[in-house]
Amino acid sequence: MIDVQRLRVLRAVAEHGSFNQAAAALHLTASAVSQHVAALERGLGSLVVTRSTRGVTLTSAGRIMVGAAESVAAEIEHARQQVTELGTGRVQLTVATFTSGGRLLLPGALTELAAAHPEIVLHVREFEPEDSLPLVRQGAVDLALAYHFDGPLPGRAGGSPALEWTALMDDPLHVVLPQGHRLADRDALDLAELAAEPWVLGCLKTEAYLRRYAERAGFDPEVRGTTSDYFFARSLVAAGMGVSLIPSIALTPPVPGLSTVPVRPPAPVRHIGVATTGHRRARAEVTALVRALREQATGPAGHGAPAQAPGRGAPARPPTTGGPGD
Known part of the structure; x- marks a missing residue:
């Protein structure tokens, strides 16, 4: 049987790139972190990290196990939220967003969501995509309003649970x-x-x-x-x-x-969209917020930027909708 605490330690090692930094984040000793990883490797019969003087890197098996660790963390967080909702009767919804996208798209979408679902308690946290997308995978937030330039979404580690990307604009x-x-x-x-x-x-x-x-x-x-x-x-x-x-x-x-x-x-x-996981996307309130964000992106809010005119006073070209996503 795989110990959940050992998975948690491995995830911290992967995030920080060394036993010492992972130990500091987990309030453990570096020796304890090393022992947890070694015990996980003995149980699996395979190395999960490669150790060197420059730190540690994940092996292929390690990347698979970090993906499993993130899935387990997300399931535990989801269960914790469900228990909290049973006790309070209120549905919690946490949204991560980058600043400019949140300023343009979130107010109208949240207003629409609150009017249709007054039972929802909304939380908004500001993060750049490289920080918010791991939080979505881990279940710490329900969805992230994020962006990427040309290339893949940031912070996507091999073996991690897949993110569902809904392109907005x-x-x-x-x-x-x-x-x-x-x-x-x-x-x-x-x-x-x-x-x-x-x-x-x-x-x-x-x-x-x-x-x-x-x-x-x-x-x-x-x-x-x-x-x-x-x-x-x-x-x-x-x-x-x-x-x-x-x-x-x-x-x-x-x-x-x-x-x-x-x-x-x-x-x-920049390609702006919403990142969710399939598990969270199944929640009715998450689906409703994604729909509201799409309406904001394709409506006056999305097409109103920029308000500042280009040279010679001509209107700025509005962003197009439905940009490519990962």
């Missing part, structure tokens, strides 16, 4: 420039036209994304400012520090003195 990134900039009146821009410009970015992941697209366009961007807030990044652009690359839904509220110009294809895009 595409969120193209736009170039933001000072209003008097020589390129501010253009209808669209190639990134190569901005090769000589200094850059200010509102998200570290956007920097990595910009560098990939800039490499394709043949230049290495000079990044003079990075922040964790798109509004602050736009304020720095208005102050003359450089230009920026901002997702459409993060272009509100307006910052005076700026122009926004779409990027010509191949244009960088």
